[in-house]
Amino acid sequence: MIGVINSLLLDYVKQKYGESMLQELVAHPVVPGDHQFRIDTYYSDSDWEELYHKAVNMVGIDREEFEWDFGYFCGDALVNQFPGFVKGCTGARDMITRQPKIHNAISHSLADHDAQKIVNNKFMLEEQGDKIIMHYVSVNHMCTFYRSLATWVGEHFNEQLSINEPRCMKQGHHECEIHVQYTK
Numbered sequence: 229m230i231g232v233i234n235s236l237l238l239d240y241v242k243q244k245y246g247e248s249m250l251q252e253l254v255a256h257p258v259v260p261g262d263h264q265f266r267i268d269t270y271y272s273d274s275d276w277e278e279l280y281h282k283a284v285n286m287v288g289i290d291r292e293e294f295e296w297d298f299g300y301f302c303g304d305a306l307v308n309q310f311p312g313f314v315k316g317c318t319g320a321r322d323m324i325t326r327q328p329k330i331h332n333a334i335s336h337s338l339a340d341h342d343a344q345k346i347v348n349n350k351f352m353l354e355e356q357g358d359k360i361i362m363h364y365v366s367v368n369h370m371c372t373f374y375r376s377l378a379t380w381v382g383e384h385f386n387e388q389l390s391i392n393e394p395r396c397m398k399q400g401h402h403e404c405e406i407h408v409q410y411t412k
């Protein structure tokens with residue numbers, strides 16, 4: 229996972245659950261000594277999973293609930309951190325279509341080419357009339373994060389979206405298939 233999301237996880241825990249929870253989380257050995265995750269660095273997905281599980285277990289709520297709320301938090305944070313990516317979008321469909329390209333653009337700054345490939349292979353977008361189908365395959369199983377961020381995008385552009393996920397890795401399918409229908 230590129231350090232952007234790891235860093236946002238620390239910000240989220242601090243803002244929502246306070247400094248003492250943050251200190252407990254950063255005590256995890258995958259967190260760098262200075263507690264800073266870098267945007268131009270890839271941290272292994274297995275390290276990410278360990279950190280994420282620790283955060284979810286620490287706060288003691290259901291992972292789905294945590295992930296949905298974290299997705300909204302990231303929407304607000306990403307629009308501030310990367311205003312150019314969002315301002316350039318004409319609406320929800322444009323932003324949701326651009327999302328894999330945004331990820332890939334960020335991964336280009338990584339020196340590690342294997343890591344670039346991992347990032348680029350997680351998402352495959354299919355456009356079908358008034359909907360997109362996202363094919364998502366990742367060991368991180370963050371499809372709820374995807375649906376939450378896509379919902380955030382709809383609200384950001386004040387548009388109605390209908391989102392469902394007929395296939396999910398967490399239900400044993402080989403990929404998550406997320407349908408986003410534009411009802412504007």
Ligand code: HEM
Nearest residue numbers: 229230232306310313327334347366368370373374377378
């Ligand atoms: C300004 C907009 C955005 C930026 C800068 C951004 C950036 C990133 C970065 C750097 C990662 C880590 C990628 C990796 O290491 O694989 C990530 C992960 C992710 N993002 Fe975004 N993102 C943006 C918008 C979105 C949107 C709109 C969605 C969904 C509709 C989304 C869904 C996800 C998901 C599901 C992951 C987790 C991938 C995984 O590791 O399995 N992102 N994002």
